[in-house]
Amino acid sequence: MTVAIYLPSQDNTDWWVKLMQGLLPGWDIVSMDAVTDPAAVHYAVVWRPRTGDIARFSNLKAIVSVGAGIDHVLADAELPLGVPIIRTVGQDLTQRMLEYVTLHVLRHHRDMPRQLQAQAERDWHSIVVPVAPNRVVGVMGLGNLGAAAARILSQVGFATRGWSKSPKAIEGVDTFAGEEGLAQFLDGCGILVNLLPLTSATKGILNADLFSKLPAGACVINCARGGHLVDDDLLEALDSGHLKQATLDVFHQEPLPSAHPFWTHPAITVTPHIASRIDAETGGRLIAENLKIFRATGTCPDVADAVRGY
Numbered sequence: 001m002t003v004a005i006y007l008p009s010q011d012n013t014d015w016w017v018k019l020m021q022g023l024l025p026g027w028d029i030v031s032m033d034a035v036t037d038p039a040a041v042h043y044a045v046v047w048r049p050r051t052g053d054i055a056r057f058s059n060l061k062a063i064v065s066v067g068a069g070i071d072h073v074l075a076d077a078e079l080p081l082g083v084p085i086i087r088t089v090g091q092d093l094t095q096r097m098l099e100y101v102t103l104h105v106l107r108h109h110r111d112m113p114r115q116l117q118a119q120a121e122r123d124w125h126s127i128v129v130p131v132a133p134n135r136v137v138g139v140m141g142l143g144n145l146g147a148a149a150a151r152i153l154s155q156v157g158f159a160t161r162g163w164s165k166s167p168k169a170i171e172g173v174d175t176f177a178g179e180e181g182l183a184q185f186l187d188g189c190g191i192l193v194n195l196l197p198l199t200s201a202t203k204g205i206l207n208a209d210l211f212s213k214l215p216a217g218a219c220v221i222n223c224a225r226g227g228h229l230v231d232d233d234l235l236e237a238l239d240s241g242h243l244k245q246a247t248l249d250v251f252h253q254e255p256l257p258s259a260h261p262f263w264t265h266p267a268i269t270v271t272p273h274i275a276s277r278i279d280a281e282t283g284g285r286l287i288a289e290n291l292k293i294f295r296a297t298g299t300c301p302d303v304a305d306a307v308r309g310y
C-alpha cells in the first residue's frame with residue numbers, strides 16, 4: 001500500500017512525507033520522485049502534479065488533492081480517467097475563508113484603502129458610508145466555502161446574494177442560479193466575492209462583460225482561482241473608474257511574477273494565495289482520515305465529481 005506524494009517544492013514534499021509517515025504508521029509513504037515500483041502505488045497525494053506523473057501508477061485507487069479545488073489535478077492532460085479524486089476540505093479551511101472574506105468585504109465596505117491613503121497624506125478624510133443592510137454583497141459559488149461565507153455576511157448585516165449552478169435556499173441570502181440568474185444577481189451588487197471552482201464553464205468568468213453588469217464603484221474579491229479572472233479586463237475596469245477596488249488572492253501564475261501590474265496598482269490588494277491556506281498538520285490529519293476511510297470502504301464523502309470538475 002504505497003502513497004506517493006508530490007508538491008511543487010521538494011522540501012515541501014519531504015516535509016509532507018514525514019508528516020504522513022507519522023499519521024499513517026504501517027503505510028509506505030514516499031516522495032513521488034523516489035517511487036521505484038509505480039505499480040505498487042495505490043494513492044497519490046498531490047498539489048499541482050506534473051503532466052504524466054500520475055499516469056505512471058497503473059494500480060492507483062485514488063488521487064488526493066492537497067486543497068479544496070481539483071482543477072490543478074484535472075489540468076494534467078494525461079490524468080487517468082475514472083480514478084476518484086478526494087478533496088481536502090474541513091472546518092479549518094472554511095473558517096479561514098470566512099475570516100478572509102469578512103475582512104476584505106468589510107475593508108471595501110468601510111473604504112479602508114481610501115482611509116489609509118488619507119492617513120498617509122495627513123488628510124482628515126471623514127466620510128459616511130452606507131450601513132451594511134444598504135450594501136449588496138454577492139457571493140459566486142455556494143458550495144462549502146461560498147455558502148458559509150454568504151451566511152456570515154448576512155449575519156454581519158449585508159444585503160447578501162448568492163449565485164450557484166443549481167438553485168439553493170440559504171437563510172438570509174437571496175439566491176440566484178444558472179446563467180439565466182446571473183445578470184439579476186450582479187445588478188446592484190456593490191461587492192462581489194468569487195468562490196467558484198475553476199471549470200471550463202467558469203474560466204474567465206470575471207471579465208469585461210460581467211464587470212459591466214456591476215454598478216459603478218463596485219469592488220471585486222477573487223479568492224477562488226486566478227483562471228477565473230481576465231487580468232486585462234480588470235485593469236481596464238479599474239482604470240476607467242467603473243470598478244473601485246479589487247482584492248486578489250489567486251493568480252494565473254503563482255507566485256505572481258514581480259513585473260505583473262497587479263503588484264503596484266493603487267486599486268488592487270494582492271495577497272499570496274493565503275485566503276484559506278490550511279496548515280499542513282490539520283491538512284495532513286484530514287488526508288490521513290480520508291485515506292483510511294477510502295481504504296476501508298472504497299469511497300469517502302470528500303470525493304469530487306471529476307466530470308463536473310468540482
Ligand code: NAP
Nearest residue numbers: 068069141142143144145164165166197201223224275276
Ligand atoms: P464546492 O463546494 O465545490 O462548491 C462550488 C460551488 O460553485 C457550488 O455551489 C456550485 O454550484 C457552484 N458552481 C460550479 N460551477 C458553476 C457554474 N458554472 N455556475 C454557477 N455556479 C457554479 O467548492 P468550495 O469548496 O466552496 O471551493 C470553491 C473554490 O474555492 C475551490 O474550487 C478553490 O478553487 C477555491 N479555494 C481557494 C482557496 C484560497 O486559499 N484562495 C482555498 C480553498 C479553495 P452547485 O452547488 O449548484 O453545484
